[in-house]
Amino acid sequence: MNIKENVTQKAKQAKKAAKELANLGSAYKNQALLQMADALENKQDMILAANKKDMQRGRENGLSDSLLDRLLLTEERIASMAQGLREVAQFDDPIGEMIEIKQRPNGLKVGKIKVPLGVIGIIYEARPNVTVDAAGLCLKAGNTVLLRGGSNAINSNQALVEIISNAACQAGLPEGSIQLVETTDREAVQVMFKLNDYLDVLIPRGGAGLIQAVVNNSTVPVIETGVGNCHTYIDVAADLEMAEQIVINAKTQRTGVCNSMETLLVHQEVAEDFLPTIVEELRERDTLVKGCQQVQDLVADVEPATEEDWATEFLDYTLAIKVVTDFEEAVTHIDKYSTNHSEAIITENYTKAHQFLDMVDSAAVYVNASTRFTDGGQFGLGAEIGISTQKLHARGPMGVNQLTTTKFVIFGEGQIRD
């Protein structure tokens, strides 16, 4: 069987399973999630052995330390994946809820029912925890999944999917509910892009390159996720002490994540007060500061920030800082360079706060808080499958609810149209 046939076959099975899974009650799905969790823990030796192979090959292939860390599974990390599944089992099941049922003048009762999307394709990097997290969330919302993880994690993913897929079947879920593309050939991804007959949506999770490849080549509808060139703007009316804490948090609390700050904008009237201290604090936390001319004038040894820097998601201990003339320049800068993920204003000025909320067109817009909160758990949505930076269907953190759609249901008594 060639790659195209193989991937198509798996997607077909997932589609078949999706029809059955769509109408299974919560009890079955929750039981499956719990059994999947138990199975992960019971078979952790098998997972660790498979992961060891991936780690060894990863080292041979010269993967960076941070990529190796993402690839690594430990007893603790397996327990954490299992715990994640148990938490998902506790969530409310969105499926089957009827909403907005209204009676029309002719007596027709018209409303909607929440239903699964169907089959969700996930294309992601060599992070085996995504395999389990994504499968769990998709199943909870009644969807089946076709998973395609990074080739460096193939052994880990095969072990994980074998274990959770068997556990799900034993709990009564249809066979084929969790499918893994097992070839590491890139052609497999190209095939997924065109499987409109079997995949209802593709969700890429990973870096900008991966996401752009999916957006530019997939005819299957895509939910674009995650690239975050996030900004924080320190207004002239900011509480500078609050601003300091938020800037340090947004930049350094965790750097390799999409909701961390990459560019700091500072109103010119507070620049002299604010910048020397904050740069010192950032440097104490090993952060490289790049800045515009005014920043360089105010603080010693600041590297010039280039046009490219303003557009870069550093995902590292690097921050670009720009002094702006006023609120409007801050908003214009954000409009030009932002990836529309998360942006914050720090201000005590009521009008400016609300103008910022209105004018900044990003998935999450903050007043007086760290952008690091853009996260399904932090927003109270439970676990998330990613953070959408597009406008269709879902925007911002996507929880179980965003993995559903609706259909109209119409209860009639023989009505016909005039």
Next chain:
Amino acid sequence: MNIKENVTQKAKQAKKAAKELANLGSAYKNQALLQMADALENKQDMILAANKKDMQRGRENGLSDSLLDRLLLTEERIASMAQGLREVAQFDDPIGEMIEIKQRPNGLKVGKIKVPLGVIGIIYEARPNVTVDAAGLCLKAGNTVLLRGGSNAINSNQALVEIISNAACQAGLPEGSIQLVETTDREAVQVMFKLNDYLDVLIPRGGAGLIQAVVNNSTVPVIETGVGNCHTYIDVAADLEMAEQIVINAKTQRTGVCNSMETLLVHQEVAEDFLPTIVEELRERDTLVKGCQQVQDLVADVEPATEEDWATEFLDYTLAIKVVTDFEEAVTHIDKYSTNHSEAIITENYTKAHQFLDMVDSAAVYVNASTRFTDGGQFGLGAEIGISTQKLHARGPMGVNQLTTTKFVIFGEGQIRD
């Protein structure tokens, strides 16, 4: 300026206007809609003269009568477009509504605000009324539009857009809110497919060929609309008198529309009672009946229905009829051939009614009513911009609400993440 530059330029203008329009209050938008309506009526001579040119060229190019009818504008039709705009002005404005604002344990207030999508590209056939309807609905929800109508309507569209665009500007809407692609070269559509930087969504309105071309080639997110191979299933427990009325209505009340019935499925135990009468009634209304072997056995002079017929949206006085063994065969047939638009069951059996609602995966699923009701107005959503047959973002009739998205807004008091 070449075609690519020209189309890109218009999209850029639309994007610029969208930023301004997004934060204009309802009063401006409603005033613009009313002034657009007045302008259409005041300048109807200009519209009729432009339309006359299109009609003449259409006749020379040998357009069919039904295409010429879609292209034709009359005083009455212009009044009806104006009336449509006035109705849209009356709708509630969805923009700015804050929803689901909840306080998190750390005091952060997290919720969503409804905002426009941004710039909506509409690709449609030579139906000048779509130009006005689409522009009106998009503006109401705070979006700007880039319109690309069929080349046979180019003169009409130019006149219409000139009139409504000027009226909108005079009412205070940003210049460039309503843009028309004025070249009739097909290259313009190819350019639109790739304008991810300026278009937030593309909505194709038209036949299956047009829609597939957009879905298969656009990297801009698409909302697939409209193709309707709709089914009605007459269950063994149907009230046959009700079934008769619904079948006649769903097939013949209007045939050239996506929500009309194309295939009738009849349970074998009622086939003998039901089919001879219904076929006679359909034939009295000039409907050509094609059928499976069993239909041919029960009724004289029925053409055999081919595999292709089951998959065809006739959009005409043609109906394919199949006798099925049981409920399951009906659902399986629908699953195989439906375009997931609208399907109905006619039954008095409570369990079968609910099973049908659960098992049929279409945008609108009916019990005991005509599929002809799948329509924004009939469902109580106001005017519609199309009927989505995809699962992402919007499914079924799309009104003003479906032309919006949300962003998360977060009100903090200095919160940082642990």
